[in-house]
Amino acid sequence: MPKITYISSDGAEHVVDAENGLSAMEAAVRNNVPGIDGDCGGMAACGTCHVYVDRAWLGKTGAAREGVERDMLSVTDGAADNSRLACQIALTEELDGLVLRLPSGQH
Amino acid sequence: MTQAAGDAPRRVVVIGAGHGGAQLVAFLRQFGFAGSIVLVGDEAGIPYQRPPLSKAWLKGETTLDKLAMRPASFYAEQKIELRSGLRAEGIDTAARQVRLSNSEQLGYDELVLATGSYPRALPLVAAGLGNVLALRALPDAEKLRAALAPGKRLVIVGGGFIGLECAATARDLGAEVVVLEKAPRLLERVASAPISQFLHRYHEARGVTVVVDASITAVEGQGRAEAVRLADGRRFACDSVLVGIGAVPATALAEAAGLACDNGVCVGADCRSSDPHIFAIGDVARRPHPLYGTALRLESVPSSLEQARLVAAAIAGREPGPPEVPWFWSDQYDLKLQMAGLPVAVDEVVIRGQPEGAGAEFAAKFAVFHLSQGRVTCVEAVNQPQAFMAGRKLIGSGKTVPAARLADPAVPLNELAA
Ligand SMILES: Cc1cc2nc3c(=O)[nH]c(=O)nc-3n(C[C@H](O)[C@H](O)[C@H](O)COP(=O)(O)OP(=O)(O)OC[C@H]3O[C@@H](n4cnc5c(N)ncnc54)[C@H](O)[C@@H]3O)c2cc1C
Numbered sequence: 001m002p003k004i005t006y007i008s009s010d011g012a013e014h015v016v017d018a019e020n021g022l023s024a025m026e027a028a029v030r031n032n033v034p035g036i037d038g039d040c041g042g043m044a045a046c047g048t049c050h051v052y053v054d055r056a057w058l059g060k061t062g063a064a065r066e067g068v069e070r071d072m073l074s075v076t077d078g079a080a081d082n083s084r085l086a087c088q089i090a091l092t093e094e095l096d097g098l099v100l101r102l103p104s105g106q107h
Numbered sequence: 108m109t110q111a112a113g114d115a116p117r118r119v120v121v122i123g124a125g126h127g128g129a130q131l132v133a134f135l136r137q138f139g140f141a142g143s144i145v146l147v148g149d150e151a152g153i154p155y156q157r158p159p160l161s162k163a164w165l166k167g168e169t170t171l172d173k174l175a176m177r178p179a180s181f182y183a184e185q186k187i188e189l190r191s192g193l194r195a196e197g198i199d200t201a202a203r204q205v206r207l208s209n210s211e212q213l214g215y216d217e218l219v220l221a222t223g224s225y226p227r228a229l230p231l232v233a234a235g236l237g238n239v240l241a242l243r244a245l246p247d248a249e250k251l252r253a254a255l256a257p258g259k260r261l262v263i264v265g266g267g268f269i270g271l272e273c274a275a276t277a278r279d280l281g282a283e284v285v286v287l288e289k290a291p292r293l294l295e296r297v298a299s300a301p302i303s304q305f306l307h308r309y310h311e312a313r314g315v316t317v318v319v320d321a322s323i324t325a326v327e328g329q330g331r332a333e334a335v336r337l338a339d340g341r342r343f344a345c346d347s348v349l350v351g352i353g354a355v356p357a358t359a360l361a362e363a364a365g366l367a368c369d370n371g372v373c374v375g376a377d378c379r380s381s382d383p384h385i386f387a388i389g390d391v392a393r394r395p396h397p398l399y400g401t402a403l404r405l406e407s408v409p410s411s412l413e414q415a416r417l418v419a420a421a422i423a424g425r426e427p428g429p430p431e432v433p434w435f436w437s438d439q440y441d442l443k444l445q446m447a448g449l450p451v452a453v454d455e456v457v458i459r460g461q462p463e464g465a466g467a468e469f470a471a472k473f474a475v476f477h478l479s480q481g482r483v484t485c486v487e488a489v490n491q492p493q494a495f496m497a498g499r500k501l502i503g504s505g506k507t508v509p510a511a512r513l514a515d516p517a518v519p520l521n522e523l524a525a
């Protein structure tokens with residue numbers, strides 16, 4: 001069970017024990033982490049699961065994927081080169097310790 | 108509207124454990140509400156997502172575990188009392204009590220109706236035709252899934268989103284599919300003509316028989332539907348029929364309690380009904396939309412979530428977020444449709460990209476922007492997430508954009524929306 005830390009824009013930390021096979025959006029929703037609502041259920045259609053990957057982890061998560069994910073993020077306010085849609089990050093043991101930061105203003 | 112923490116209500120009862128109800132109770136805890144929460148739902152089991160029922164779940168691409176909105180343990184962890192398999196049968200608004208199907212009386216300080224909607228029935232169908240199906244809940248989807256296999260003939264009555272999504276899934280599973288739509292075009296009430304025409308061609312290219320202006324005169328067969336007959340004499344033999352002709356808001360409980368109802372429970376912009384202690388959200392609520400002024404009953408996940416967030420904030424005594432641009436998505440074959448806004452007072456329609464093409468292989472990627480006095484009021488995007496995101500932003504900001512630049516694929520969308 002990888003441990004994932006979500007840090008909200010006001011600095012509050014939520015540490016979650018995620019099941020393997022879930023996405024970083026699903027793990028947040030299942031643990032009621034505020035700021036990741038996942039309105040579209042993980043279809044990369046809504047943009048309500050935008051996160052910044054802690055730079056130390058970018059090598060393991062990879063950057064946003066070419067195609068829908070990158071297209072969505074290219075028009076998202078505040079998106080940067082370490083932005084991902086959490087629903088497109090599949091959690092594995094390899095990501096144990098992953099740190100994700102939430103943008104401000106994401107409900 | 109905001110309450111001081113001291114007089115926060117003690118017990119919130121939510122009727123309907125679907126998308127809106129289940130999200131509302133989670134938001135209440137996220138927003139720090141510490142009182143007791145009871146979520147009553149007449150379906151078995153834990154709340155789940157409906158959108159995959161016509162898509163990934165029907166195709167067998169997802170599991171029950173993933174379909175669930177949250178695991179069963181969530182409700183206990185968050186001290187949310189989930190009462191599944193129970194129906195609310197009456198509301199005593201004076202005593203602030205709800206009567207459940209097991210005769211239990213539940214007292215409330217605030218009540219939220221999230222009873223959703225149910226499929227409209229096709230009047231011509233004789234009772235007891237076991238292979239005439241509708242799709243709303245998990246048991247419906249299980250029946251439909253059992254009816255889909257290579258060579259099975261499915262007649263879908265209604266060319267709306269659910270009908271078309273099921274048509275796409277049924278084709279992917281190898282079934283033979285006929286879609287009968289009574290209007291002159293598919294999705295007449297919910298999408299623009301260019302989208303309808305494109306989808307009509309796309310479904311035909313994938314082997315679906317699409318009939319518009321279809322006037323059904325009979326569903327033939329005894330005990331089982333054997334064929335659907337049209338006024339023009341055509342007859343479509345079938346192994347099963349799926350009826351997807353719209354949804355009816357589940358207002359019976361609200362009406363019996365004397366709440367104002369008119370195609371939905373009438374609520375204010377804050378989702379409060381005519382009784383100050385009863386809110387209504389989701390498919391069942393008709394609400395004056397803050398961005399459009401007119402009262403709308405929207406049937407979509409995003410709308411039910413916006414309203415869930417709003418009501419949870421009001422009950423928890425927290426500032427509500429800004430109004431959200433209504434939007435919707437649909438997946439059919441390899442097409443990702445995303446639409447935002449409403450086509451209100453449109454004086455110009457701009458198409459960006461190329462909707463034309465034929466055969467099963469063409470790559471579809473285009474968007475339709477609807478403008479009113481130079482401002483985008485609605486965007487419909489096919490495999491163009493950027494256009495959707497840019498359109499949604501432009502609708503929210505009300506910024507004017509030159510139509511020619513919107514239409515020009517060489518002008519970056521993030522620039523236009525910035
Ligand atoms: C097959 C399908 C596909 C869809 N696809 C999409 C999509 O791609 N995108 C999108 O945005 N939307 C989609 N929708 C629409 C979306 O699912 C609904 O808008 C959303 O579920 C509405 O949420 P709700 O809480 O208002 O109602 P619901 O989710 O319907 O929940 C209402 C619940 O209340 C229960 N209930 C009713 N009366 C009582 C009572 N008296 N006592 C106890 N319980 C009661 C019902 O049984 C139900 O469980 C789809 C819907 C279906 C059916």
Ligand code: FES
Pocket residue numbers: 025037038039040041042043044045046047048049085086087088
């Ligand atoms: S959950 Fe909607 S984009 Fe990730």
